[in-house]
Amino acid sequence: MEEEEDADQLPLIGASRPIDQLDHGLSGEAGPDEDSLESPGWFLWALSLSAAISGLLFGYDTGVISATLVGIGSDLSQRPLSTLDKSLITACTSLFALFASPLAGTLADRYGRKGLILVCDALFAAGALWQACTTSVWGMIGGRSVVGLAVGPASLVVPLYIAEIAPAPFRGRLVTLSCLSITLGQVVAYVVGYLLSDRASGWRWMVGLGAAPACVQLLALAFLPESPRWLVKHGRADDARLLLYKIYGGRLESTALSSRVLRAIERGIAEDDEERKKLLGTRGPGASSRSTTSWVDVALWRDLNSLMYFSATIFAQAGFKSPVLTSLSIAITNFVFTVVAFRFIDRIGRRKMLLWSISVMVIALIPTAIGFYLNPAARQPGQTIVKQHDTHGPWPKVILGGLMLYVAGYALGLGNVPWQQSELFPLSVRAIGSGVATATNWACNFLVGLTFLPLVGAFTLAGAMVAFIVFCVTADLLVWRFYPETVGMTIEQVSEMLRDGWGTRRKRSHRITVGLQPGRFSAYNESI
DSSP, X not given: OHHXXXXXXXXXXXXXXXXXXXXXXXXXXXXXXXXXXXXXXXXXXXXXXXXXXXXXXXXXXXXXXXXXXXXXXXXXXXSOOOHHHHHHHHHHHHHHHHHHHHHHHHHHHHHOHHHHHHHHXXXXXXXXXXXXXXXXXXXXXHHHHHHHHXXXXXXXXXXXXXXXXXXXXXXXXXXXXXXXXXXXXXHHHHHHHXXXXXXXXXXXXXXXXXXXXXXXXXXXXXXXXXXXXXXXHTTOHHHHHHHHHHHTTXXXXXXXXXXXXXXXXXXXXXXXXXXXXXXXXXXXXXXXXXXXXXXXXXXXXXXXXXXXHHHHHHHHHTTOSOHHHHHHHHHHHHHHHHHHHHHXXXXXXXXXXXXXXXXXXXXXHHXXXXXXXXXXXXXXXXXXXXXXXXXXXSHHHHHHHHXXXXXXXXXXXXXXXXXXXXXXXXXXXXXXXXXXXXXXXXXXXXXXXXXXXXXXXXXXXXXHHHHHHHHHHHHHHHHXXXXXXXXXXXXXXXXXXXXXXXXXXXXXXXXXXXXXXXXXXXXXXXXX
16 A cells, blocks of 8 residues: 555656666566556546647637638638638648648657647647738738648647557547547537627637637646657656556556566567668568558548538538538537547447448438539539528438538548557657658648639539549548558557558457567457
8 A cells, every 4th residue: 555655656757766666576577468457547547638638729720710711701801702712721721731740750759749749839829829810811821821830740749649658458549539629629619600700800719719728738738748658769768667657557566567568668669670661661561661551541531521621611502591500510510429439449449430430421421412412502513602591491401411420420430540540650660650641641631621612613512522422432442451450459569460461351369469468468350
């Protein structure tokens, strides 16, 4: 009991307790492993929630632009926004996120995950205030570009940080906290947008309030330690051991587990040197390139969420009287089903959730496309907003129901699983590989933001939905062929699995025994 009371006083990172005391009693690899943990402790929850505030910023920015585009009117450059203006204002965030993401991977490796989060918060706050004060279209584009410089690195480093602190049984759930925070931010943005939509220049308050969560996280960063795996990589194994001890509960049995996991991380670093060379192209294709491709295959299709950017515009064209309020139903659906994903991702598995949820998206898009085609208010090419509002008849309800089902499927799979990307990379290239994957994500996001409204203008909303059906079917096939199952595996075990192939055709009896007790912690990948 006295040992447990002392553990509660252990600092987040420090050497107040001799390391040899943590090793005391260890004579080998026998002992508890991560699979024996029953639930995340308060300390792990606190770290994950503090990091996930960045997701709230990301989600708020994504959601608020939908209401902002409708509410700006003639406030910028003394003229109404054109289709090109809206596309540039929306897409510039993704473009600068694309530019920042690859660089962010290198910065996260060199200066740490925590330091990069701090920079992102400062950029978030600056970009939000810039948008609130601007008087021109190009000023708005500039402010949203600064936000893009924050969004890109944040979308990389937060899931990366949480994945590196989370034990294997809870990693999927804790990383999903970031996604849950994103969807919560979108709900808050739509509520704020609805409340301020009728006020003169209310959109300025909408975008300016995005600085508030950034300031809250800046305060939380004072208590946030570095990732234990980053500490080991930079020669601070003693600090990493103390932090792991705290993450695993700070109890007597945590000493053995923290030491064994530390040894697993050290062995993983030693084995990953060759994988780094392969990723950089000095050798043939290996595990890192396979894991990169596995993630990129999904990232190419992950941003089928144009609804978050243009939902108010879409519903205005479909004839809804209150498009911002109607968009709130989409944001709430996204949030609710992200909660469902949070509950089941570590039980069902990543691969199955992707395959099933993308199928749901295809099913939902079929009646949605038909509804847009048969709805007179939405089937005229060359327009983006209609003057009249007519929600009589069944088709607006069919459209709303179809889009809500589509977003539900998206939230269960593509909205969450791809952000588990960090677990696919060995430690030596984890930040760099995640940066490449995140950059691919933002490249797709940029193309969607820039081309969606022109696509609708040329082919109508019904045509856009048909294109999305094709994209979703292609994504489902790519997931079936390339995306491995990683549920229940430590990130060191995932790296070991991917050294031998794609990991999608593993037999049920395949066992991974990297760093932990041989034969005790096993994982398998089912052929689906």
